[in-house]
Amino acid sequence: MSNIEQTLSIIKPDAVERNLQDQIKNEFKNKGFEIIKEKKIHISKDEAEKFYKVHESKPFYNDLCAYLSSGPIVVMNLQRENAVLENRKLMGATNPEDAEEGTIRKKYGISIDKNSVHGSDSAENAKVELNFFFKD
Numbered sequence: 192m193s194n195i196e197q198t199l200s201i202i203k204p205d206a207v208e209r210n211l212q213d214q215i216k217n218e219f220k221n222k223g224f225e226i227i228k229e230k231k232i233h234i235s236k237d238e239a240e241k242f243y244k245v246h247e248s249k250p251f252y253n254d255l256c257a258y259l260s261s262g263p264i265v266v267m268n269l270q271r272e273n274a275v276l277e278n279r280k281l282m283g284a285t286n287p288e289d290a291e292e293g294t295i296r297k298k299y300g301i302s303i304d305k306n307s308v309h310g311s312d313s314a315e316n317a318k319v320e321l322n323f324f325f326k327d
Contacts, residue, residue: 196274199320204262205305
């Protein structure tokens with residue numbers, strides 16, 4: 192039985208700044224993802240804090256929020272079979288230095304913070320995150 196899922200992907204400020212949106216979108220399309228919805232937005236630090244609330248207790252929380260709100264981002268609703276897992280695989284490890292060859296973060300990431308993309312880490316979080324950006 193097929194397991195068609197949706198997941199959130201964010202092309203982060205470092206990648207948008209370098210005009211990599213089209214290349215990154217093509218990475219997804221080439222791996223069988225369909226981009227259901229997408230929009231380019233610039234969120235406030237407040238919104239970033241709400242979005243990353245799950246990381247509130249972590250030491251990197253403030254930097255993460257400041258960074259996500261530092262410039263335009265592209266948020267996308269991606270769909271395919273096992274979208275969450277497949278997106279995690281395609282993105283690669285959080286730290287681009289540890290990411291496997293061919294992954295988005297290996298190709299485009301600058302650092303552990305400026306790693307070009309965000310993706311939901313579970314089907315449950317995908318629903319929450321998609322709802323955050325794409326409330327109908």
